[in-house]
Amino acid sequence: MGGAFMGEIRAEDEVVGLCRDLIRIDTTNSGDNAGPGERVAAEYVAERLGEVGVEARVLESSERRANVVARIEGVDPSREALLLHGHLDVVPFDAGDWKLHPLSGEVADGCVWGRGAVDMKDMDAMILAVVRQRLREGRRPPRDVVLVFTADEEAGGEYGAQWLAEEHKELFEGCTEAIGEVGGFSVSVEEGRRLYLIEAAEKGIAWMRLTAAGRAGHGSMLNSENAVTELAEAVGRIGRYEWPVRITPTVRAFFKDAFDIEVDAVDAATAVAKLGPLARMIGATLRNTANPTMLAAGYKANVIPQVATAHVDGRFLPGYEEEFFATIDELLGPHVTREFLYHDVAIETAFEGGLVRAMADALLAEDPEARAVPYTLSGGTDLKAFSRLGIRGFGFAPLRLPADLDFSGMFHGVDERVPVDSLRFGVRVLDRFLDAC
Numbered sequence: 001m002g003g004a005f006m007g008e009i010r011a012e013d014e015v016v017g018l019c020r021d022l023i024r025i026d027t028t029n030s031g032d033n034a035g036p037g038e039r040v041a042a043e044y045v046a047e048r049l050g051e052v053g054v055e056a057r058v059l060e061s062s063e064r065r066a067n068v069v070a071r072i073e074g075v076d077p078s079r080e081a082l083l084l085h086g087h088l089d090v091v092p093f094d095a096g097d098w099k100l101h102p103l104s105g106e107v108a109d110g111c112v113w114g115r116g117a118v119d120m121k122d123m124d125a126m127i128l129a130v131v132r133q134r135l136r137e138g139r140r141p142p143r144d145v146v147l148v149f150t151a152d153e154e155a156g157g158e159y160g161a162q163w164l165a166e167e168h169k170e171l172f173e174g175c176t177e178a179i180g181e182v183g184g185f186s187v188s189v190e191e192g193r194r195l196y197l198i199e200a201a202e203k204g205i206a207w208m209r210l211t212a213a214g215r216a217g218h219g220s221m222l223n224s225e226n227a228v229t230e231l232a233e234a235v236g237r238i239g240r241y242e243w244p245v246r247i248t249p250t251v252r253a254f255f256k257d258a259f260d261i262e263v264d265a266v267d268a269a270t271a272v273a274k275l276g277p278l279a280r281m282i283g284a285t286l287r288n289t290a291n292p293t294m295l296a297a298g299y300k301a302n303v304i305p306q307v308a309t310a311h312v313d314g315r316f317l318p319g320y321e322e323e324f325f326a327t328i329d330e331l332l333g334p335h336v337t338r339e340f341l342y343h344d345v346a347i348e349t350a351f352e353g354g355l356v357r358a359m360a361d362a363l364l365a366e367d368p369e370a371r372a373v374p375y376t377l378s379g380g381t382d383l384k385a386f387s388r389l390g391i392r393g394f395g396f397a398p399l400r401l402p403a404d405l406d407f408s409g410m411f412h413g414v415d416e417r418v419p420v421d422s423l424r425f426g427v428r429v430l431d432r433f434l435d436a437c
Contacts, residue, residue: 011129011431012424016112018048019125019423020105022088023114029089031155037064038088038151045088045149046070048128052135054147059168061151065159068149069171072131072141079143082355082437083178083391085382086124087153087160090116097414111417118410120181122418123397124149126426130434141434146175153382156205156342161382165389175391177355177437182377182411183395184359184429185422186370187278188403193371195258196363198356199395200374201250202381203285204321204346206314208328208338210234211307219302228297231308234336235292238312241331243287245269248317250376251285253351257373281408284378288324290314311341315378318348344384348376349392355437359396362432366425367400398429 025041039060045068046056056070068088074081093102093115100106102115111117127147134140148171150160157163164171183199212234214227245265255263255271263271272283290312297308316324332338351374360372383393399422401407410416 011133011427014132015125015129015423015427016107016420018128019112019117019122019418020107020114022121022124023105023112023116024103026103027089028092028115029152029154030092033062033065033159037066039064039066041088042066042068042149042151045124045128048132049147052132054131054135056147059164061159061163061167065151067151067160067164068147069164069168070147071171072135072145072147074141074143074145076142077144080176081144081146081174082141083146083148083172083175083386083393084127085148085150085161085178085180085386086120086127087150087181087382088121088124089152089154089160090119090121091154091412099415102416107420110421111419112423113415113417115416117416117418118407119412119416120397122399122423122426123181126397126423126430129427130430134431134434142437144174145434146172150382156344157382157385161385165385169389172386172389172391175389178383178386178391178393179355179359179396180383180393181381181395181397182379183375184363184398184426185407186367186400187407189258189275189278193258194367194369196370196372196398197375198351198359198372199377199381200253200351201248201318201348201376202346202384203315203317203376203378205342205344205380206316206324207341207343208312208314209341210310210312210332210336210338212309212336213307214304214335216306217304219304223304226304227306227308228304230333230335231295231297231310234332235295235310235312237331237333238290238328239292241290241327243289243327245286246288246317246320247286248319248348248376250318250348250351250374254282254373254375257351258371277406277408281378282375284315285317285376288314288316288320288327289378290328316346317376318346321346344380345387347384347387349394355394358433358436359394361436362429363398365432366429396433398426398433399423400425
């Protein structure tokens with residue numbers, strides 16, 4: 001590890017070292033609670049905070065599944081508190097597919113490389129760097145700030161944010177607003193516009209297991225109750241279904257704030273097609289989605305199995321959960337049932353208020369061409385769990401990125417990396433944000 005960062009080192013200088021150290025700690029989460037866990041990374045974070053006088057608690061929800069929670073008293077502790085949250089776990093990888101080893105934390109081509117460089121040890125490092133500098137200089141935030149570094153976000157947060165929100169509500173006392181991952185990064189679009197996408201909504205999650213039960217029998221005989229046939233037809237209907245476009249308030253605000261245009265369900269798809277690489281991210285927020293991902297049936301070529309199963313990854317827009325499940329049930333047909341593997345809410349908040357102004361102003365101060373715009377995340381974050389505590393949150397991990405860098409494509413992807421200059425930019429923006437929030 002890089003060890004302690006003391007003395008007069010500024011946040012811009014130490015953020016790279018912190019990010020590299022965190023990447024080198026293996027926190028791979030395969031979703032089966034059998035990996036290395038987050039304990040070592042949690043202890044690292046707690047030690048870095050302890051060096052500047054912050055008392056951090058390391059809380060294990062299960063063996064090795066560790067979370068870090070700390071509270072920094074603000075100038076006016078009577079004000080409502082702000083939550084800064086990041087997760088310590090990362091998704092699995094195949095090192096053979098990478099140019100540089102995913103746990104190397106190597107700096108090359110102006111970037112820090114490794115699993116978590118984008119999702120989301122970069123933000124963890126930025127939070128640590130900013131907090132450390134501010135406290136070394138004796139600068140406290142205007143209000144209390146609660147720092148949370150969670151386990152298990154990549155598998156739904158059962159051992160992390162969900163557990164904290166259910167078992168340790170007292171740690172979030174007074175928290176009404178939050179910032180976390182998947183937002184605040186720049187995207188260059190037509191006409192030289194540099195947008196900074198701030199997450200203001202998330203689609204809901206419905207990971208489902210579909211089951212078709214039929215009549216087992218010999219593969220050479222007639223069988224009108226073939227479970228594989230019933231399942232395959234249902235999966236085909238779901239996979240090919242074209243979900244209608246639904247314009248949510250956040251999607252409408254995105255087009256208005258980004259391009260000064262009003263969109264409806266008819267022209268939204270046309271507008272998305274002009275967004276270039278951004279089309280993949282924004283396009284998934286115009287409609288519900290349901291993608292078949294796994295199939296399982298049978299044990300021998302000449303045996304018709306009694307049961308066949310499939311997994312489907314469903315995502316529904318805020319306000320359209322009921323419509324989503326009504327459609328799914330119709331597509332399933334009478335002989336296929338569904339059950340949840342994981343189900344979580346959709347969330348959405350208005351892109352307005354003091355916190356939004358603080359984010360936009362901090363970006364503008366460091367990038368005069370910045371245009372802060374809201375967007376809907378097609379995936380999910382720990383904010384879902386914290387929203388149950390009444391906390392209103394945004395995705396704001398600020399990074400100014402090169403125009404040709406496919407940043408969104410590196411989430412869970414190969415050769416994940418974050419530019420060094422972007423990390424330094426993010427530190428400056430977060431510091432300004434904390435002064436204004």
